[in-house]
Amino acid sequence: MQSAHVSNTSFSEIAAHLAATAKSLHARGWMLGTSGNLSAVVQHQPLLIAMTPSGVDKGEISREQILLVDDEASVVNGTGKPSDETLLHVEIVKQKKAGAVLHTHSVWNTIVSDIFADEGGLAIEGYEMLKGLAGVKTHEHREWIPIIDNSQDMRELGATMSAVLTERPEAHGLLLHRHGLYSWGKDLREAKRHIEILEFLLEAVGRTLDLKRRGN
Amino acid sequence: MQSAHVSNTSFSEIAAHLAATAKSLHARGWMLGTSGNLSAVVQHQPLLIAMTPSGVDKGEISREQILLVDDEASVVNGTGKPSDETLLHVEIVKQKKAGAVLHTHSVWNTIVSDIFADEGGLAIEGYEMLKGLAGVKTHEHREWIPIIDNSQDMRELGATMSAVLTERPEAHGLLLHRHGLYSWGKDLREAKRHIEILEFLLEAVGRTLDLKRRGN
């Protein structure tokens, strides 16, 4: 049952924005095969978030399919099963005080997570694109993107994520090895900006590594 | 003449869904130059499937162009010549009890089929994307994608496909060497999810192989 504090208007608008963002990211090939998930906070106390359902094509998702869930991933409003990774979104929202969390699966983020998995992360610096990350004022910024081992145990994965986010408070995103990228923002617009920037940089790093290893 | 058991409504809806799916896959470059084909079961007993016609631009196909064919590839309803590969679709529908079969030609699936042709297939494991394949619960899954030699003899190719599907009942897709990818699902939605996942993974493998051979 929907909390009396959440207006239908705001949930509906957030749901529409989430669906539109999903379609945009799917169009780029970052949410193929129903992969990826998106969330946006509808209410902070108690926490209620708009969440994409599990197993739905992100290229065709409609606002009516977006679910309203609580911080235990229970469905408060809507029909369907929330994303398997809902608890990871909740973890990030709580710890980073985020307004939205996005998770993409792209070929480049997958490949790069593989290359740097043993190092537990990778550093990206010197790119102007970094300035689009919240709080970053200059391209001479060193962004560390942690890489976490993947797991099917969501509570375990959530705990690992939480530890890494505590260890790396300045991080704007993190990679799950051979799984995908998580980023967040104070609102959905900022989260989308962050995901686009990090995906761009991971592709640039992947291709540059490629060229550099071959003598360039 | 249309079978009395097939309602116009359901065939029309299936045809519309097939046409929309074709456009989506063509937009990704997976059905260029009228390549590829799509089918969806309209009726099981006797078998009647909605099939894309031969030689039609998959980026512009309309629901009116979709044909209704039987299990001998004879046209039951509609105008046009069904895809040359209709019998392969029928083979897969019967053997896998599939509700839909999709066949794409992408640059990466073509290249990867070439690299691993001598080995008769390739194994993909450790990727979270694998979880989107029916029955797969964990990224620690080893998916074997068989690669079959191409042939212009559809009955021979169908027989080879059948043998491989029998030998590899857990497979979710298979490659025809320098030809393309086949996947299927219990319905068109699942088949589309499978094709997107397998195309994604084949690209990731193709690019990773690239980087790994060069010392990464």
Next chain:
Amino acid sequence: MQSAHVSNTSFSEIAAHLAATAKSLHARGWMLGTSGNLSAVVQHQPLLIAMTPSGVDKGEISREQILLVDDEASVVNGTGKPSDETLLHVEIVKQKKAGAVLHTHSVWNTIVSDIFADEGGLAIEGYEMLKGLAGVKTHEHREWIPIIDNSQDMRELGATMSAVLTERPEAHGLLLHRHGLYSWGKDLREAKRHIEILEFLLEAVGRTLDLKRRGN
């Protein structure tokens, strides 16, 4: 002044089809920066062809901008300057009895034209995609794509093209070195199918060459 034999309806429809095709090819990145050109025969005797104008963004071109030109590239109907390469289109239409001619500039066709320029062409064989080329019945077909040196002298270039087309009557397309790809068909639909197939194959060849040289 428009020839009395050409109906407004057919020219208008052809122009609309040409504009739509231009947008489709531009969307793929094959006609960026006003590059590329498209033509379709409106009347055979005397020859009148619908031609894209010079310097127009192919992503925004409208049917009203399409010109009607004769075989000397003189504008018979419409406002604007026809493509600089109109005489090449006329050459191909006459020699191949084509109904439409398409010319694309893609990164991959440019790169591949460079790699094989010294050999005067490249052979592509074994790909199922080849079957989409008119007259080709099997993937065990060897398609030779001639590569011609570029030139700014259209009459010289047209003469060279003509000689190559005479020497290679089975060719479905040809490359101009560091310039682009030409293909044609009995109508615009076939020409579009050919261009899509050849662009696909050139990318597959370019990427495969890449991988093969590195030990795959």
Next chain:
Amino acid sequence: MQSAHVSNTSFSEIAAHLAATAKSLHARGWMLGTSGNLSAVVQHQPLLIAMTPSGVDKGEISREQILLVDDEASVVNGTGKPSDETLLHVEIVKQKKAGAVLHTHSVWNTIVSDIFADEGGLAIEGYEMLKGLAGVKTHEHREWIPIIDNSQDMRELGATMSAVLTERPEAHGLLLHRHGLYSWGKDLREAKRHIEILEFLLEAVGRTLDLKRRGN
């Protein structure tokens, strides 16, 4: 307050054209994460330019969001903060007498700016695509694209840009190291044509370098 010399109609039309161009470039992945900026001259004396605002998603920007600014980057009409790089646009407009200036961030232009940064630029020659650059009549043209070190000091960067533009009057674009590409034109249409051509050529160079270093 809007200058009395600028008609609402022309500013509104220019703003609409700028927004449409932004969406087109964003769709290609050249303005992800709110990166990039676009400007078009609305009035020459005194200078007033239409400018994209800072921090806005270029895939969703509307004409109402476009600002009218003067040559000190002060907002004359509209709500919002103009792009941080407005002064660079002003510099280019004044020095090149440009009617529009575009700035893109693409993976390939970023990578190539890195490869050739030590050389202060790169030469691109022999490509037919070069003919789309204003004043270039033949593919046997050698285009030098300067690469400037990035800086957060806009006035310093503007001064460096100005010096380079003076030193290289024939340049059609320039790269900021690990930042992006700037190009311009007599109007927005020409600027878009230039950006598309230069992005195409930088990708071709990036990929060719790749292949050439590996023995092709």
